[in-house]
Amino acid sequence: MSNNQHDALFILIKTLTKAEKRNFQLAFNKNNSKEDVLFIQLFNTLDKLKEYDEELILKKIPAIKKQQLSNVKAHLYKHLLTTLRLLYKQKDPLIDLREQLDYARVLYSKGLYNQSLKLLSKAKSMAIDQEEVMLSYEIIEFEKLIESRHITRSLENRADELSEESRVIEQKLSNISKLSTISLRMYGLYLKLGHARDERDANMVKLFFEKELPANCLQDMSFYEKIHLYQAYSWYYYILQDFVMFYRYTRKWVDLFTLYPSLQKTDVELYIKAMHNLLTAQFYTSNHVKFIRDLGTLETFIAENNETFNENTKTTAFVYVYTARINRYFLEGTFSEGLGIIPQLEAEIAENQLKIDQHRVLLFYYKIACLYFGSGDNNKAIVYLNKIIHLRIGNLRADIQCFARILHLIAHYELENYSLVEYLIKSVYHFIAKNKDLGQMMEEILKFLRKNIYANPKALKSAFANLKEKLGQLSQNPYERRSFLYLDIISWLESKIEGIPVQDVIRRKFVKREKRI
Numbered sequence: 001m002s003n004n005q006h007d008a009l010f011i012l013i014k015t016l017t018k019a020e021k022r023n024f025q026l027a028f029n030k031n032n033s034k035e036d037v038l039f040i041q042l043f044n045t046l047d048k049l050k051e052y053d054e055e056l057i058l059k060k061i062p063a064i065k066k067q068q069l070s071n072v073k074a075h076l077y078k079h080l081l082t083t084l085r086l087l088y089k090q091k092d093p094l095i096d097l098r099e100q101l102d103y104a105r106v107l108y109s110k111g112l113y114n115q116s117l118k119l120l121s122k123a124k125s126m127a128i129d130q131e132e133v134m135l136s137y138e139i140i141e142f143e144k145l146i147e148s149r150h151i152t153r154s155l156e157n158r159a160d161e162l163s164e165e166s167r168v169i170e171q172k173l174s175n176i177s178k179l180s181t182i183s184l185r186m187y188g189l190y191l192k193l194g195h196a197r198d199e200r201d202a203n204m205v206k207l208f209f210e211k212e213l214p215a216n217c218l219q220d221m222s223f224y225e226k227i228h229l230y231q232a233y234s235w236y237y238y239i240l241q242d243f244v245m246f247y248r249y250t251r252k253w254v255d256l257f258t259l260y261p262s263l264q265k266t267d268v269e270l271y272i273k274a275m276h277n278l279l280t281a282q283f284y285t286s287n288h289v290k291f292i293r294d295l296g297t298l299e300t301f302i303a304e305n306n307e308t309f310n311e312n313t314k315t316t317a318f319v320y321v322y323t324a325r326i327n328r329y330f331l332e333g334t335f336s337e338g339l340g341i342i343p344q345l346e347a348e349i350a351e352n353q354l355k356i357d358q359h360r361v362l363l364f365y366y367k368i369a370c371l372y373f374g375s376g377d378n379n380k381a382i383v384y385l386n387k388i389i390h391l392r393i394g395n396l397r398a399d400i401q402c403f404a405r406i407l408h409l410i411a412h413y414e415l416e417n418y419s420l421v422e423y424l425i426k427s428v429y430h431f432i433a434k435n436k437d438l439g440q441m442m443e444e445i446l447k448f449l450r451k452n453i454y455a456n457p458k459a460l461k462s463a464f465a466n467l468k469e470k471l472g473q474l475s476q477n478p479y480e481r482r483s484f485l486y487l488d489i490i491s492w493l494e495s496k497i498e499g500i501p502v503q504d505v506i507r508r509k510f511v512k513r514e515k516r517i
Contacts, residue, residue: 333507
């Protein structure tokens with residue numbers, strides 16, 4: 001995407017739904033003042049453009065001078081947010097709750113202290129019910145301000161009551177801040193590192209986690225305290241590849257919504273994210289029965305509530321459901337069947353390109369490439385692997401970028417593009433070494449390809465068997481296991497030795513409940 005495509009107003013307009021556009025136009029067609037006409041003209045022009053082009057905008061709207069454009073854009077942006085806020089108020093109870101706080105401020109400014117306190121009391125009850133700790137704290141502080149500055153003739157012991165409420169909320173806020181910080185930092189570590197590559201990585205993660213985790217934080221915790229704690233533990237065990245413990249904490253995360261059912265409605269995105277992580281844990285532990293059950297639960301929940309979702313939640317739901325569906329094909333070894341969802345998936349990626357982060361796009365491309373590779377279509381696999389190789393994303397998920405290059409080599413090898421494989425090996429070796437991600441599994445594959453590019457079929461079969469034995473031993477190393485999570489190289493080797501498609505090998509293992517690594 002070119003730099004001029006990063007215009008904030010243009011992006012906002014491109015993400016609007018038909019209903020949101022109609023709502024905005026209705027709001028500004030009431031008065032038809034000169035200023036409103038300019039806003040609507042600019043809005044309609046930007047809506048029709050495929051790319052942001054300032055010169056074309058000025059040409060289409062002569063009434064706007066070049067020096068005026070930035071101000072008109074800023075005002076249009078503000079008005080769009082105002083109309084969106086009114087529209088989203090119906091779907092997001094937190095917006096309505098904050099509005100109650102604004103009303104209380106207005107009443108206070110007019111000297112109507114008791115009316116303000118009454119509204120604050122109602123808002124506080126709503127905030128507590130929705131586990132909005134930060135907002136509860138803000139309301140209590142406002143109540144304290146009113147009580148300390150004015151004679152309100154409130155009930156006796158009001159000062160003590162507010163002081164105790166404030167103390168409890170402060171403790172919760174402190175825990176939430178610490179736990180959300182460690183959860184976020186663990187997630188950031190995963191995006192940069194992926195799974196622990198060696199004992200040094202593992203020790204670094206363990207020391208960091210133990211140092212940052214607050215002591216005695218399990219006592220009398222609120223919903224969000226528990227959520228952030230379970231998230232932090234989930235990322236911790238996921239990075240360490242302890243998938244049994246990862247499953248345990250993602251299960252706790254999901255079960256928390258059973259204890260707080262109202263939060264499924266007020267924080268839908270968090271619930272969907274919890275289900276996504278639970279499904280990921282079941283995928284890595286090959287728990288097919290529970291995976292299918294919980295995938296059905298997630299799909300049903302989304303289908304029943306989709307009409308109430310905002311655009312952000314709809315995008316999140318799309319990403320996580322498609323990720324789980326692809327994982328199901330991987331789990332069951334039905335790669336050819338999985339190809340059927342790719343056109344719809346690509347259409348959704350294109351439609352949501354302004355909302356989906358590059359990390360998700362990277363993972364989708366890799367999973368699509370694996371679907372094609374597993375089904376035997378190496379040419380198509382290469383198309384998507386090339387998209388990953390040419391993505392400009394720095395060191396984001398360097399592990400996936402490395403695995404993509406290895407799979408890219410193998411796909412070309414399968415197509416007998418031997419001279420190209422010979423040429424690419426050096427650059428792949430350099431890329432992986434530069435990212436400090438050259439695990440033994442990757443090194444063995446590169447050695448194998450370099451040595452056996454032109455080997456005769458008889459010698460090649462023996463070489464495949466030798467490589468399989470080596471990699472089988474490596475798979476027992478906990479720090480090498482991560483390589484097999486993203487690339488089922490042993491099943492590929494078995495397919496070469498037996499002369500059958502790789503998906504048939506994986507399907508057989510699934511049916512017989514054989515362990516893959």
